[in-house]
Amino acid sequence: MAKGGYRIIDSDMxxxxxxxLWQRYTDKxxxxxxxxxxxxxxxxxxxxxxxxxxxxxxxxxxxxxxxxAGGRNYERNQKLYVTHAxxxxxxxxxxxxxxxxxxxxAVLFPTRGLHTLAEPFMDPPFxxxxxxxxxxxxxxxxxxxxxxxIGAAMVSxxxxxxxxxxxxxxxxxxxxxxxxMRSNQMTDKPWHDPFYDPLWSALEEYDIPIGxxxxxxxxxxxxxxxxxxxxxxxxxxxxPVEQMMALASFCGGGVLERHPRLRxxxxxxxxxxxxxxxxxxxxxxxxxADVFVPEL
Amino acid sequence: MAKGGYRIIDSDMxxxxxxxLWQRYTDKxxxxxxxxxxxxxxxxxxxxxxxxxxxxxxxxxxxxxxxxAGGRNYERNQKLYVTHAxxxxxxxxxxxxxxxxxxxxAVLFPTRGLHTLAEPFMDPPFxxxxxxxxxxxxxxxxxxxxxxxIGAAMVSxxxxxxxxxxxxxxxxxxxxxxxxMRSNQMTDKPWHDPFYDPLWSALEEYDIPIGxxxxxxxxxxxxxxxxxxxxxxxxxxxxPVEQMMALASFCGGGVLERHPRLRxxxxxxxxxxxxxxxxxxxxxxxxxADVFVPEL
Numbered sequence: 186m187a188k189g190g191y192r193i194i195d196s197d198m199x200x201x202x203x204x205x206l207w208q209r210y211t212d213k214x215x216x217x218x219x220x221x222x223x224x225x226x227x228x229x230x231x232x233x234x235x236x237x238x239x240x241x242x243x244x245x246x247x248x249x250x251x252x253x254a255g256g257r258n259y260e261r262n263q264k265l266y267v268t269h270a271x272x273x274x275x276x277x278x279x280x281x282x283x284x285x286x287x288x289x290x291a292v293l294f295p296t297r298g299l300h301t302l303a304e305p306f307m308d309p310p311f312x313x314x315x316x317x318x319x320x321x322x323x324x325x326x327x328x329x330x331x332x333x334x335i336g337a338a339m340v341s342x343x344x345x346x347x348x349x350x351x352x353x354x355x356x357x358x359x360x361x362x363x364x365x366m367r368s369n370q371m372t373d374k375p376w377h378d379p380f381y382d383p384l385w386s387a388l389e390e391y392d393i394p395i396g397x398x399x400x401x402x403x404x405x406x407x408x409x410x411x412x413x414x415x416x417x418x419x420x421x422x423x424x425p426v427e428q429m430m431a432l433a434s435f436c437g438g439g440v441l442e443r444h445p446r447l448r449x450x451x452x453x454x455x456x457x458x459x460x461x462x463x464x465x466x467x468x469x470x471x472x473x474a475d476v477f478v479p480e481l
Numbered sequence: 482m483a484k485g486g487y488r489i490i491d492s493d494m495x496x497x498x499x500x501x502l503w504q505r506y507t508d509k510x511x512x513x514x515x516x517x518x519x520x521x522x523x524x525x526x527x528x529x530x531x532x533x534x535x536x537x538x539x540x541x542x543x544x545x546x547x548x549x550a551g552g553r554n555y556e557r558n559q560k561l562y563v564t565h566a567x568x569x570x571x572x573x574x575x576x577x578x579x580x581x582x583x584x585x586x587a588v589l590f591p592t593r594g595l596h597t598l599a600e601p602f603m604d605p606p607f608x609x610x611x612x613x614x615x616x617x618x619x620x621x622x623x624x625x626x627x628x629x630x631i632g633a634a635m636v637s638x639x640x641x642x643x644x645x646x647x648x649x650x651x652x653x654x655x656x657x658x659x660x661x662m663r664s665n666q667m668t669d670k671p672w673h674d675p676f677y678d679p680l681w682s683a684l685e686e687y688d689i690p691i692g693x694x695x696x697x698x699x700x701x702x703x704x705x706x707x708x709x710x711x712x713x714x715x716x717x718x719x720x721p722v723e724q725m726m727a728l729a730s731f732c733g734g735g736v737l738e739r740h741p742r743l744r745x746x747x748x749x750x751x752x753x754x755x756x757x758x759x760x761x762x763x764x765x766x767x768x769x770a771d772v773f774v775p776e777l
Contacts, residue, residue, distance in 0.1 A: 256772035347721060370707050375714075380730060399693065408704060409726060411666050417773040418671075418729055419764040425761065426722055433714055457757035471712040477550035477713040 187289060193194035197398070197452040198283070200326060201229075201274035202298055202319070210318035219318070222297050228270035229262050233297050242300025242417070243402045244410060283333065292335045294365055294398050294452070295319065302341060304404035305371050309344035316341050316351055325360045337365040337396050342372060345383040352387045353463045365389070367405050368397040368431035368451070370445050376431050377438025385444040394448035397431050428454035429462055437466045442481055443463040483585060494579070494587035496622060497570035498594055498615070510609050512602035512631040515614070518593050524566035524583070525558050529593050535758070538596025539698045540706060572625045575690035579629065587622070588631045589695050590661055590748070591615065598637060600700035601667050612637050612647055620655045633661040633692050635659035638668060648683045660684070664693040664727035665703050672727050673734025679731075681740040692703040693727050697718040724750035725758055732764045738777055 187193070203209075204222025211219045220241045223232040233241040270277045283291055295301070298319050302312050316339040326336040338355035340348040355361040374380045388395055401420045405408075408430070409422030428451045435441050435449055474481055483489070499505075507515045516537045519528040529537040555740055565574050579587055591597070594615050598608050623630040634651035636644040646767040651657040670676045688760030697716045699706075704726070709726025724747045731737050731745055770777055 224776055229623065256769050258768045259772075326743075351733055355609050370561075375708055406702075408722065411521045411669075411726075412671055412729075412734075415671075415734070415773050417769050421729055421733065421758075421761050421765050422722075422726060425510075425717075426704065426725075427724075430707075430718060433708075437714055438708075438711070455757060455761060457760065458754050461721075461751060461753035461757070464753065465717050469717050473483075473552050473713050476555075 187385075188287070192289040193287055195283075195286070195288045195291040197396070197449065198279075198288070198293055200279060200293050200323075201269075201296050202322065203273065204233075204297070206273070206297070206322050207301075207318050208316060210322045212314045212317070215314040215466075218311065218373055219315060220301055226261070227259075228266050232294055233300050242404045244404070247387075247413055257335050276334070279326075280330055280333065290333050290335060292337055292396065293323070294337055294383045294396065295323075295339070296365065298339060299367065299398060299400040300402075300404070302343075302371065303337065303367055303400070306407075307341075307343050307371070309341065310345045312341040313347035313351065316347075316429050316459060317341075317354075320351065320355055320359060320361070324361075324430060327457030331360065335363065336361055337363045340364045340366060340384065342366055342381075348384045349387040352384070352391060352393075356391045356393065361393075363394050363396055364369050365398050366397045367403070367427075368399045369405055369427040371405055375438060376434035379442050379479060381440075382443065385440060388448075389444055389446040392446070396450040398452045398454050399454060424454040425458060428452075431459060432462065433438060433466060436463075437478065437481075439478055439480055484583070486584040489583055490732050491579075491582070491584045491587040492577075493582070493692070494589055495530075495592050496575060496589050496594050496619075497565075498618065499569065500593070502531075502593070502609060502618050503597075503614050503726065506618045508610045508613070511610040513699055514607065515611060516593070518596055523555075523559070524562050527592055529596050536700075538599030538700045540700070540709075566689070572622055572630070575622075576626055576629065586631060588633055588659060588692065589619070590633055590692065591619075594635060595663065595694060595696040596698075596700070597635065598639070598667065598737070599663055599696070601702075602636075603639050603667070605637065605643055605719075606636045607645065608639045609643035610637075612643075613650075613669060616647070616651055616655060616657070620657075627656065631658045631659065632657055633694075636660045636662060636680065638677075641677060644680045645683045646766060648680070648687060648689075652687045652689065656688075659690050659692060661692045661694050663699070664695045665701055665723040666698050667701050672730035673736050673777065677736075678739065683735060683745050684744075685740055686740040690745040690746060692748050693724060694748045695723045697752060720750040724748075726756060729762060732759075733765065733774065733777075735774055735776055 204224050207219035217236060221236060223230055223234055226430045230314060235241050272278050290457065301315050301319060319339045323336040327336045338361040340351045351366060355364060371395050407423050408426035409419045412418035432451050441447060500520050503515035504512060513532060516529045519526055519530055531537050568574050597611050597615060615635045619632040620648060634647065634657040636647045648660060651660060663711045697719050703719050704722035705715045708714035728747050737743060
């Protein structure tokens, strides 16, 4: 599929995890509390819930809405994905889709899994167990074609010992070459807080990048969530603004200053705002960096 | 001062209200509860507090910080404004500053007053009284040069009967030609909620524009406020993102569709992000407007 001598690589392709992934892969100790995928007539039902039915990693009010609104985009997707859904979104389906798109290699991000750690202040050992479950499943998913399928391992934002241990396990035991996180805050600490430094150092040490990937909803506060049930307006802001704020922590909060070998991608959030944001950060730097970030 | 036959108009100039404005102008019934300006050695001390000392229209944590950080920008401002401060930021001072800048006319926005109604879910009659106080003071401030000084009247976001009554009073009794509001949400309703429609209708009826003007801090939740004491990063997002979200309500939430003669300005928040935001809104419209805003 290489074209003109170049291989085509998708830096942000999604897989569709099975709804019972966490029931099958989570450590027994935590399994009964784990995220459950919801299924319905919607072949792309992406909802996940707590075992008691409460929304998981999403605003509680979302539970009162239909799983997907029945518009033209919904109808289009039902036709587009019905055979993929019937075949269980398997590795074979993924590779076929890549063939159709002309992709040699893809970095793989989750769908249901984007919400796994998207609840604020989760119990750290529980969060770490859910991340391990996803990563173990992802290893199996990628195993038939490790040269084409590059999984992004999930790491916990709640405890840096857990995060660093999972980076080590992902690299050494599972052969992963990148990790991912949601960009919106699940703790009371912005990304430039020293709390996260051990993770950034580990990524430098293992020389692997992190991909920040946001989603359209979260169990935590999220940009635009005051638009509530108007998903159109929520989506306009959720991913881009959360990514802008994470990027600002990295550039203007000193993460990249303290970790010069760290590589970070901010995915699926547009980039036409980048010139404005970099200008705006420069403006702030000129006005008051001497007070707020004297180390930069 | 007109240059080449054109008059120069500043659409967003600020005045510096006296710290005891609300003690002097507020209805007696509410005066003891009104906003108090804080003064200190800082000639541009902009803090305002409740009579008991709690921060007003600002995060509580801000109280533990110095009124202004002592950086190079602070020092510059102290020198630049010291004589203006000594002369009480009077109308005369304002007009002199306009002469220096070559401005014929300026639309005037508040400074301390940006925080007056920036506390969520204020008691509506109290909020309306504070707005009337500001507007009465502003009338006096502009009176010496009404052709050059165009005050923007404050209106309450908490009760639309109050807001409409103040629009009518501002236009008919005080001769104002525009009103302003903060863009960030002080109620649980986004700007496109029908709750606000009476205000938009009144502005259409009186044929005056509204200027949305955000500030670097708020008593309500505000974009970027998780950056906390890092005012540099908070400022990067506070004004621009709150304005983006208000603009999205106007364009994508149907305010301008329902009020085609309404004119709104979104001020002091940059605009290099506008091409991205309009594209992003269009993307959302194409994908799911049929579900979420079928009226557009």
